[in-house]
Structure formats: structure tokens, C-alpha cells
Amino acid sequence: MRVLLVDDDLRFATALTAALRRGGYEVEHASTARAALAAPPCDLVLLDIGLPDGDGVDICRRLRETSDVAIIMLTARGEERNRVVGLRSGADDYVSKPFGFAELQARIEAVLRRARPRPAGARTVGRLRVDLDRHLAYVDGVPITLTRKEFQLLAILAAEPEVAVRRERLLREVWHTSWRGVSRTLDVHMATLRQKIGDGAQIQTIRGVGYRIVAGEQPQAAGAAGW
Numbered sequence: 001m002r003v004l005l006v007d008d009d010l011r012f013a014t015a016l017t018a019a020l021r022r023g024g025y026e027v028e029h030a031s032t033a034r035a036a037l038a039a040p041p042c043d044l045v046l047l048d049i050g051l052p053d054g055d056g057v058d059i060c061r062r063l064r065e066t067s068d069v070a071i072i073m074l075t076a077r078g079e080e081r082n083r084v085v086g087l088r089s090g091a092d093d094y095v096s097k098p099f100g101f102a103e104l105q106a107r108i109e110a111v112l113r114r115a116r117p118r119p120a121g122a123r124t125v126g127r128l129r130v131d132l133d134r135h136l137a138y139v140d141g142v143p144i145t146l147t148r149k150e151f152q153l154l155a156i157l158a159a160e161p162e163v164a165v166r167r168e169r170l171l172r173e174v175w176h177t178s179w180r181g182v183s184r185t186l187d188v189h190m191a192t193l194r195q196k197i198g199d200g201a202q203i204q205t206i207r208g209v210g211y212r213i214v215a216g217e218q219p220q221a222a223g224a225a226g227w
Helices: 010-022 033-038 056-066 080-088 101-115 148-159 167-175 180-197
Strands: 002-006 026-030 044-048 070-075 093-096 122-125 128-131 136-139 142-144 201-206 210-215
Touching (some): 010 101, 044 056, 044 101, 056 080, 070 080, 148 180, 167 180, 180 201
Parallel strands (some): 002 026, 002 044, 044 070, 070 093
């Protein structure tokens, strides 16, 4: 998840960047309007309303002309009028400074949840089929029993087969936390998932990164010669 933080307060930006990275986000910082508009594409913009070379509201409008990126305004101007102007310029949410990181993270999750298209259909990885609409999973057409969190983990992995998914993202999207104390719980859930799906697909551990799912071994056809 790539975040563009646009704020000219270097001390504030440094602290927030560090907190976001601990939460598993990739962060790029821009301190001017010009740098913000020239930045590469991202998934979320945290945009301060007051910048040395421009107004955050104007930047928001310009971003909206070409992009559907999620935008959260950050500002010390907490009056209702300023919030309304920010939201009407195209921002998805508005956070008044000072704020706690837990509040910001909750707002980020809510904005991204609203922006994310509703899962539809099914994903197939090897002999594993994950039905995103009905919250069911099958191996060779046989349903497997999963807890809610096990299904959430499997759905995230199956949506991007053969792609490593970071531990921080799994913790954030399933447990709504970046606290590393939950990390062992993630490992236990993955071990249980491996047992339940068997060789229908393989959940691989990517050391220092996270997990990925790949197709499992195909069953040998009856009567085929073994070598």
C-alpha cells in the first residue's frame, strides 16, 4: 500500500512517516504542492491543507481531475467551514491536527474499504477454489471448513496468486492492527490453513516478507506410470 504524505512540517512528516512504515505502508513524502503533483501514482494521499507554494484544496481538486486516488486532508484548521470545503473539493475524509495515529489508521482503513470494489466471483489456485461471494473454499470440489479469519487470509492470498503478501498487510486487513505481538497468531492461522487445504495449493513463507500462495501438486492420473 503506497501512501503519499504531503506536508511541509518536516518534524511532523518525519514522525508520521515512521509510524506509517511501522504499520506496513510504503511512504513517499512531498513538502510542496509542486512535488505532490509530480509524485508517482499511489493508493492514498495524506494532504495538508496549507503548503508554501499552494493550497491543499486546490491540489485536491487537481488530483481529482485525473485520479480516483483516496485522499485524506490533514489540517490544523478544524472549523466546519474548512472541513466542508475540503470534502467538496474531492477529499474522502478530513482529520484535524493534532490526532493520534490509531485514529488516522482507522480512517485510512475506512476510506480504503469504501474505495475497494466489492469482491465478486471466485479465485482458483491449483485445485483450490475460493468463492468470495459466498465465503466458501473448496479443494477438488469438496468444501473445507474455515473460520472467518482463516477465510479472510485465504481470500487475500488467493486474490494475488504467486505474489508475496506482506505480514503487515495481513495483520492490518484481518486483525486491524500493526502490533507485532499478533504476529505469532498469524503464523498459527497460516499453519492451520496449510493443514486444511492440504496439497490443493501451497502457502509459502517468504522470510522477512510474508506469505504467498501457489498451485499445489496435481494428482497423478490413475494408471499413470511412476518414475
